[in-house]
Amino acid sequence: MTYCKITFNAVFLFCILYLCSCAGFKYSNESYDNSNKKNIGILKPISLISTIGEKNNMIYDSTLSSQTTDQLFSNTAEMTGTDKVPTHIEIDVNTQKIIYQEIFSLGEKLNHAKSKKQKQVVAGNYVISETIYKVFTEHNIDQLIISYHKGFTRTKSNYRSQSWKGLGVGLLTLGAYIPTPIKANSLIYTWVLDKNQKSVVFSNMSLKEIEPTNSTAFTKQICELYLNFYTTQTPQGICYHR
Known part of the structure; x- marks a missing residue:
């Protein structure tokens, strides 16, 4: 297993901290017809997974x-439900930075919108940049899916030691307060852009306390992320693509 320290781009860090604090991230263009099969492109997702281990440091x-990046792409492709496999799009680092800065800025504006009508106004005023439009034309796609994933897990020894610390606090407070460490979490943001609309037609976020490396749980999270756009759910809670 390879470990290395990461330095987050200041813009990414600000946007993620901001968006995590907001609940109204979801947006869907209700007049948009998504029933026709389209040529879909999926921008290679950014997935940042950290491990909390010795000294309780997040590394x-x-x-x-890399594993979650691959699964995020393959599961997203599956959820679109198209007969034609979506195009896997890879771009250079500078273009990637420009696109994510643009899309995070859009997410911030959508979060500021307090009502569905205000969100429609924000989305209606947003027009994709030439940089993003070029991705559409170069890859001959109608829809572009952009995703950002961040999560963490703990080593067994770390989780055990943090749990014992929580029990110690519980003893000192006579059970009034027993902190329980979060073992893992998985946070996903997604945006779907349309070439003809030249705008966003769907966005959503999902934050779950699951192991981001648990294939079954991660697949379910991704499926639920696209509910009522690419996917649907049975009364029993089984999620699947349309």
Whole structure:
């Protein structure tokens, strides 16, 4: 397993901290017809997975991040439900930075919108940049899916030691307060852009206390992320693509 420290781009860090604090991230263009099968492109997702281990430090794990990046792409492609496999799009680092800065700025504005009508106004005023439009034309796609994933897990020894510390606090407070460490979490943001609309037609976020490397749980999280756009759910809670 490979470990290395990571330095977050200041813009990414600000946007993620901001968006995590907001609940109204979801947006869907209700007049948008998504029933026709389209040529879909999926921008290679950014997935940042960290491991909390010795000394309770959070360290970026490049191996786990690579694994979740691949699964995020394959599961997203599956959820679109199209007969034609979506195009896997890779771009250079500078273009990637420009696109994510643009899309995080949009997410911030959508979060500021307090009502569905205000969100529609924000989305209606947003027009994709030439940089993003070029991705559409170069890859001959109608829809572009952009995702950002961040999560963490703990080593068994770390979780055990933090749990014992919580029990110690519980004893000192006579059970009034027993802190329980979060073992893991997985946070996903997604945006779907349309070439003809030249705008966003869907966005959503999902934060769950699951192991980001748990394939079954991660697949379910991704499926639920696209509910009522690419996917649907049975009364029993089984999620699947349309």
